[in-house]
Amino acid sequence: MILVLVEVSPAGGAVETSREAVTFARDLAAVGGGVPVDVVLVGAPDDALAGVLASYGVRRVHALTGPAYDSFSGAAWAAGLVEVRERAGSVVVMAAGTPRGNEVLAHVAARLAVPMAANVVSFGGLSPFTVTRQVVGGAVLEEMRLAERPAVFTVAGHAVPAAPADVPGAGELVVETPTVAEADLVARVVSTEEPEPDLSGALTSARVVVGAGRGAGSADGFDDLLELVELLDGSLGVSRVVTSLGWRPHHEQVGQTGSRIAPELYIPCGISGAIQHWAGCSSAKAILAINTDPDAPMVTRATHAVIGDLHEVVPAVNAEIRRRRG
The missing domain is CATH 3.40.50.1220 (TPP-binding domain)
Structure with missing residues (x-):
């Protein structure tokens, strides 16, 4: 199973780069024999959002809830993602290569003691599993072998266009309340400022x-x-x-x-x-x-x-x- 972290915009929809990551995961799943794709998002469960993700072929939507998720904390999000992954037994954990996606998956990789590949643009062979990623600001492409399991990586923005699946998934909504240690909340967002509109x-x-x-x-x-x-x-x-x-x-x-x-x-x-x-x-x-x-x-x-x-x-x-x- 492939597990994808999906970021949600202030308006309540999945951000474009996350939908691109789900599309990338679906392509990878097809090559891997049609394994299911699940997603993890943070916040109150939303049937409408689950329906949109279902149109992208997602089998199950895991919504992380609880006081620990009221504001962003890379370590807390990673703790929830790892807990869902351990129950689901996913062999791939991935996210969009955004600042949050890269931070959370770096925590995930450290907790699981596996390497992480950032800004992946394509994948190659499955045995061993190889990915191609952007380095040196995108001027160089590097091939990286991810032999450990789970394979942990982020997908560079616009590596693939976001596209709904030919066959939608079930989009089953599952509410998760993972255990988060106080140490995971040491670094967290304590306040935000609204940006200027339409920027x-x-x-x-x-x-x-x-x-x-x-x-x-x-x-x-x-x-x-x-x-x-x-x-x-x-x-x-x-x-x-x-x-x-x-x-x-x-x-x-x-x-x-x-x-x-x-x-x-x-x-x-x-x-x-x-x-x-x-x-x-x-x-x-x-x-x-x-x-x-x-x-x-x-x-x-x-x-x-x-x-x-x-x-x-x-x-x-x-x-x-x-x-x-x-």
């Missing part, structure tokens, strides 16, 4: 993302880029240097320490394409780079490129879009 979520789900780097020139150099975003009904994503300089807020950052995106089209403007930024945008279906440097890494990796100053190219693109739309 990083819009960026990670956008079909078109317009990127901006140091080439924007200053905090006042984004007007044409924002107009292009509006014309394409997209989102703005920026490089780390832009947020470090205070030109744009951090929630717009794309990269290893920002958001990972997978739009239909990414238009990086004035972005050289450092490894850390590439880690966040490499899943884009097509990339149109605008840069003055024909040898910039982003230009050499792009599907298409325009060599020129973004402050000349982008206004021309905007004007042409407006002209064609009348």
